[in-house]
Amino acid sequence: MNELWFAVILFFSSMGAGLLGALSGLGGGVVIVPLLTIAFHVDIHYAIGASLVSVIATSSGAAAAYVREGFSNIRVGMFLEIATTLGALVGAWLTTKVPTQAIGVVFGLVLLYSAYASLKQKHAEMTEKPDPLAMRLRLKGDVPAEDGLHHYVAQRVPVGFGLMWMAGALSGLLGIGSGAVKVIAMDQAMRLPFKVSTTTSNFMIGVTAAASAGLYWRSGYMAPSLVMPVMLGVLAGSLIGSRLLVKAEVRTLKMVFALVIVALGIEMIVHSATGMGG
Amino acid sequence: MTWNDKRIETWVGVMLRTGVMLAAAVVLAGGVLYLVQNRGPRPDYEHFHGEPAHLMSLSGIEHGVATGDARSIIMLGLLLLIATPVARVVMCVVGFLFERDKLYVAVSSLVLVILLYSLFFHR
Numbered sequence: 001m002n003e004l005w006f007a008v009i010l011f012f013s014s015m016g017a018g019l020l021g022a023l024s025g026l027g028g029g030v031v032i033v034p035l036l037t038i039a040f041h042v043d044i045h046y047a048i049g050a051s052l053v054s055v056i057a058t059s060s061g062a063a064a065a066y067v068r069e070g071f072s073n074i075r076v077g078m079f080l081e082i083a084t085t086l087g088a089l090v091g092a093w094l095t096t097k098v099p100t101q102a103i104g105v106v107f108g109l110v111l112l113y114s115a116y117a118s119l120k121q122k123h124a125e126m127t128e129k130p131d132p133l134a135m136r137l138r139l140k141g142d143v144p145a146e147d148g149l150h151h152y153v154a155q156r157v158p159v160g161f162g163l164m165w166m167a168g169a170l171s172g173l174l175g176i177g178s179g180a181v182k183v184i185a186m187d188q189a190m191r192l193p194f195k196v197s198t199t200t201s202n203f204m205i206g207v208t209a210a211a212s213a214g215l216y217w218r219s220g221y222m223a224p225s226l227v228m229p230v231m232l233g234v235l236a237g238s239l240i241g242s243r244l245l246v247k248a249e250v251r252t253l254k255m256v257f258a259l260v261i262v263a264l265g266i267e268m269i270v271h272s273a274t275g276m277g278g
Numbered sequence: 279m280t281w282n283d284k285r286i287e288t289w290v291g292v293m294l295r296t297g298v299m300l301a302a303a304v305v306l307a308g309g310v311l312y313l314v315q316n317r318g319p320r321p322d323y324e325h326f327h328g329e330p331a332h333l334m335s336l337s338g339i340e341h342g343v344a345t346g347d348a349r350s351i352i353m354l355g356l357l358l359l360i361a362t363p364v365a366r367v368v369m370c371v372v373g374f375l376f377e378r379d380k381l382y383v384a385v386s387s388l389v390l391v392i393l394l395y396s397l398f399f400h401r
């Protein structure tokens with residue numbers, strides 16, 4: 001395969017990943033690494049470098065649209081970014097130390113978990129008393145609902161903070177956005193409204209990824225000629241995806257995408273564990 | 279959410295989108311140049327061997343861009359992209375300063391320090 005064809009095929013494959021990622025709400029980043037390692041036999045270090053860059057592009061590219069919706073909470077996001085960026089520092093450092101096979105296995109497990117989490121999506125009701133720490137940190141807000149504004153206050157802030165640290169570490173280790181874990185931390189642990197969790201998570205993904213990007217760059221994980229078609233493809237796909245409003249199909253699409261992710265996850269675990277791929 | 283928070287977020291959203299589009303345009307320009315110059319077989323990505331040293335430093339990329347090196351131009355675009363979330367945090371620091379929210383000026387400054395550390399010093 002020559003250089004031009006390789007770039008063209010990568011561009012369109014990445015566009016497909018970005019499109020599916022945006023339509024299903026899972027984000028395209030999570031399939032870029034398996035796509036590159038399994039289908040194109042790219043070393044996992046170059047793959048996570050390309051993936052991380054694409055994650056920043058989709059997060060920042062979609063931000064304007066999310067702001068318009070008015071659900072994201074800037075204080076919740078900024079406070080939790082302390083945890084995700086610190087986690088990302090550790091995760092990115094680990095990629096330079098941990099054997100390739102181990103990264104592959106962890107990646108596979110995270111894929112399986114993301115598929116499971118995306119289908120579950122059960123929102124817990126707000127039952128506990130407001131967390132005093134959340135009041136002091138002003139982790140609260142109003143969210144538009146059918147019958148006017150609904151007020152919310154974050155709960156179990158330390159648990160959410162800890163989970164966010166984990167999300168950051170996984171993001172740095174695997175070059176992904178870790179959107180699924182971020183949403184779990186805000187939705188399940190901190191009991192924030194689902195819309196607030198997903199849009200705030202999108203905002204946080206770019207900042208978290210930027211915290212690993214420096215180390216990736218200086219470790220030579222970003223191969224310009226490989227990143228170029230991947231980043232442009234994912235960005236194009238996600239921008240197109242966010243414009244297509246196919247609300248009725250989302251459930252089916254999510255099922256299909258979850259199945260694809262499960263297959264990729266198993267493939268990555270098997271390949272890495274047998275020491276052949278990854 | 280107060281009206282002021284909303285205003286910070288609107289600026290931030292516009293800035294992020296502009297940053298991404300600018301970065302994508304630079305990457306695309308470098309990519310087209312790269313594909314015009316390189317017609318050979320695909321490079322070896324199957325084995326990790328890092329990147330040349332000149333692509334891993336700011337001064338090296340600066341020099342590469344000045345001499346029209348395609349890969350340096352792509353890297354410049356990627357660095358612009360990485361800079362957009364950092365700029366977002368800077369804008370939040372400024373926004374919270376306007377709101378006189380000392381706690382969140384401190385919180386967003388801490389995030390900024392972590393980011394700058396990771397970009398330039400983390401090993």
